[in-house]
Structures are given as C-alpha cells and as structure tokens.
Amino acid sequence: MSLHPWNRDLWQELTGDRARLPHALLLYGPKGIGKREFAADLAQWLLCESPGPDGACGHCKACGWYEQGAHPDFKLVEPAAESAREDEPGKKGGKFITINEIRSLGDFLGLVSHQGGWRVVVVQPAELLNAAAANALLKTLEEPPANVLIVLVAHQPRRLPATVRSRCRKLAVGLPASEQARAWLAEQGMQAPMAILDEVGGAPLLAIECAEPERLARRSRFLAVLAKPTAEGLSRLAQESQQRVEECWGWLTRWLYDLLVIQANGQTRYFPDSDQALRKLAARASPASLWQCQQELIAAGRWLRHPLNGQLLLESWLLLYLDALETKHGR
Numbered sequence: 001m002s003l004h005p006w007n008r009d010l011w012q013e014l015t016g017d018r019a020r021l022p023h024a025l026l027l028y029g030p031k032g033i034g035k036r037e038f039a040a041d042l043a044q045w046l047l048c049e050s051p052g053p054d055g056a057c058g059h060c061k062a063c064g065w066y067e068q069g070a071h072p073d074f075k076l077v078e079p080a081a082e083s084a085r086e087d088e089p090g091k092k093g094g095k096f097i098t099i100n101e102i103r104s105l106g107d108f109l110g111l112v113s114h115q116g117g118w119r120v121v122v123v124q125p126a127e128l129l130n131a132a133a134a135n136a137l138l139k140t141l142e143e144p145p146a147n148v149l150i151v152l153v154a155h156q157p158r159r160l161p162a163t164v165r166s167r168c169r170k171l172a173v174g175l176p177a178s179e180q181a182r183a184w185l186a187e188q189g190m191q192a193p194m195a196i197l198d199e200v201g202g203a204p205l206l207a208i209e210c211a212e213p214e215r216l217a218r219r220s221r222f223l224a225v226l227a228k229p230t231a232e233g234l235s236r237l238a239q240e241s242q243q244r245v246e247e248c249w250g251w252l253t254r255w256l257y258d259l260l261v262i263q264a265n266g267q268t269r270y271f272p273d274s275d276q277a278l279r280k281l282a283a284r285a286s287p288a289s290l291w292q293c294q295q296e297l298i299a300a301g302r303w304l305r306h307p308l309n310g311q312l313l314l315e316s317w318l319l320l321y322l323d324a325l326e327t328k329h330g331r
Contacts (some may be wrong), residue, residue: 002042003055003183004034004204006176011038014171015045015053022169023144026126028157029173032203036124038173043074043120046149054169062115072114077101077123097123099132099213102140109145110122117147124153127160134161141167173201173296195273199254222251227277229322249301252317256294256324263287281325289327293320 003011014021025042027035033234041055044066048056056063065071079097105121113119123129129137141150141164152168154160176184178197185193190211199219200206210219218241225237241248255278256269261267262282268275282290297317 002034002037004037004176006180006204007034007038007173010171010173011041011055012053018046018051018252021046021149022154023148024141024150024168025156026152026157026160026165026168026170027173028170030175030203031155032199032200032206032288033175033208035153035155035173039122039124039153042151043122044151046068046118046120047071047073047115049115051184072117073117075105075121076121077105077121079125079128096128096130097126097133098130099136102129102133102136105137109140109148113147119145119148121148121150122153123150125156126152126154126164127156129160129164131161131266134164138163138167165318173273176204178202181207195271198272199270200272209268215247218247219251222248223255223271223274223277226252226255226321227274227281229318229325231319231322234318234322235315238311238318241314242309242311245314246304248314249297249304249317252321253294253297253301256290256321257291259285260287263290285325286327289324293324296320 016026027034027039044056044063045051047062047066049060049062050057056066060065062071066074077097079095080101095152108121109119123137137150138161144150150168152160152164157165157170175181178194181197181202182193185197185204185207188208190196190208193207193211196207196210196216197204200210210216222237225233258268258270258274258278259282261269262278264287268278272276297320300313303313310317
C-alpha cells in the first residue's frame with residue numbers, strides 16, 4: 001500500500017461498502033497530494049483475492065500480477081509522453097490522451113473478467129483527454145459494463161467537459177494539515193521541510209521532488225537575485241537559467257504573488273523564508289504595477305513549452321519584474 005496518511009479517512013469513506021462503489025470516479029485536487037497512489041491502491045484492492053479494510057493483501061496471485069504491471073483486468077491510460085517505455089528512449093510521446101488510446105478500452109472492456117470480478121481502468125491526468133478522446137470516453141461512461149470501475153485522476157478537473165464530470169462520482173483529495181505534512185516529510189528524511197512545503201503550496205509529494213540539492217541551490221540563487229535586482233544581475237541570471245524556463249517562471253510568479261499579498265494583508269505564502277526581502281520590495285512598488293506584471297507573466301505561461309529562445313524569454317520576464325519594482329507609488 002502506498003496510501004498516504006492524510007488520505008486514509010477518504011479511503012475509509014470510499015471503500016466502506018464495496019457493493020456501493022460507483023462505475024466512474026473522479027479523483028481531483030492539486031498536484032503532489034497522492035491522487036495517483038490512491039487510484040493505484042484502489043485498483044489493487046478491487047482486484048485482490050483477499051482484500052482487507054485497509055487495502056489489498058499484497059500476497060495473493062492477483063496482487064503479484066498487479067505489482068508486476070501484468071494484471072489482465074487492469075488498464076492504465078496515460079498520455080504517450082507519460083507512458084513512454086524505458087526500452088524506447090528515442091520515442092517522443094504526445095501531450096494529450098488521444099482517441100486511439102480511449103478506443104483501445106473497447107477491446108479491454110469487451111472481454112470477460114479474467115478473475116471473474118472487477119475490471120479497473122485508471123485515466124491520468126484526465127484533463128489531458130483531447131476533445132475526441134473525451135467524447136469517446138463519454139459513451140463508455142453513459143453505458144458502463146457491469147463490475148467495471150473507471151477512475152479519472154485530475155489536477156484540473158474544470159478542464160474536463162461538464163458531461164464527463166457529471167457522469168462520475170466526484171471525490172476531492174485535499175491538502176494535508178501543515179503539521180501532518182511536515183511530520184511525514186521528516187519521516188522521509190527531509191531536512192527543514194517547511195520552506196519547500198510553503199513554496200509548493202503545501203503538497204508533500206511535490207516538496208520531495210523539489211528538495212533535490214541542485215534544485216535547492218538554483219532556488220537560493222534565483223531568489224537572491226530577485227531580492228536585490230539589477231538589470232545586469234537579472235540578465236546574467238537569465239543566461240544561467242535559460243534551460244529551466246518553466247522552473248524560473250514558477251518561482252517568479254509565486255514571488256510576485258507574495259509581494260502582492262504582503263501589500264494587501266502583510267502575509268507571505270510561498271516564500272516566508274524570504275519575508276524580510278519581500279517586505280522591502282513590496283514597500284517600493286505600486287500594487288497596480290505588480291499586479292499587471294503578474295498578470296502578464298501568467299498569460300505568458302503559454303510559451304513555457306514553445307520552442308522559443310529560453311534566455312530571451314526569461315530575460316524579458318525578469319526585466320518586466322524590475323520595471324514593476326521601479327514604478328513608484330502614486331505615479
């Protein structure tokens with residue numbers, strides 16, 4: 001079982017009566033809180049020959065098949081980019097779940113269950129279903145076969161068509177309490193977890209991903225330049241960081257958010273470890289200029305995966321940030 005402690009109450013709520021499980025389930029919530037692991041545990045529990053109240057037994061033949069990725073009654077649907085095989089390193093996958101991937105469900109669902117019990121399909125991340133794939137899935141959701149559970153895992157459920165959402169039982173997976181998340185991260189051996197936990201909005205699994213030492217060093221360097229920005233320093237930072245535009249865009253948009261929140265209510269959300277520097281910067285810029293800068297950066301997020309010059313793109317954002325700081329109150 002890979003179920004996380006903050007999701008155990010939700011597990012008991014859903015699995016208390018096996019006979020009343022829905023035919024389709026939409027698990028949704030922010031990234032990094034264990035939705036995928038929850039879906040995987042649920043699938044294994046349904047396929048297990050000796051399931052218990054806390055999950056699958058982990059020892060039966062069905063569990064062995066599942067853990068080897070070979071259970072005949074389970075199907076995982078992901079974008080090709082997420083499911084590329086290790087023995088095909090040169091293969092480039094797509095960014096969406098396509099209609100062909102959903103059509104393949106027809107053959108799977110048309111078969112009789114190998115074990116004579118449940119069949120389980122997990123679609124993740126479901127918001128990457130393209131329009132044709134979502135329409136094809138809708139037909140299955142409208143006329144589901146018996147003893148089939150389709151689990152949609154979504155970080156951004158509103159990107160799914162309303163018709164798809166309406167045919168699923170919705171189950172919100174929330175962020176853990178800060179103390180619980182901090183205790184769990186400490187158990188995983190993470191040192192001083194609060195700074196990174198704050199940065200990722202309280203999502204523990206994202207915090208672990210972001211605690212890699214080289215990333216922490218990049219973060220420290222990036223925030224130090226934001227705290228004392230000069231045109232020369234920002235241009236040099238753009239050159240150093242041109243291969244990691246998406247990472248830097250995330251830091252910069254969160255930094256701007258903290259500046260705006262400090263001006264509004266005196267609090268910081270993402271970078272409390274830089275509170276003093278943020279307050280000094282917030283005092284020197286107008287809220288209107290910071291807000292406009294943040295909105296332009298959010299809109300510019302569409303270029304993150306576009307093959308543009310990373311250095312020029314990042315430099316333009318950082319100089320926009322500098323201009324916002326130099327726009328005084330009352331101008």
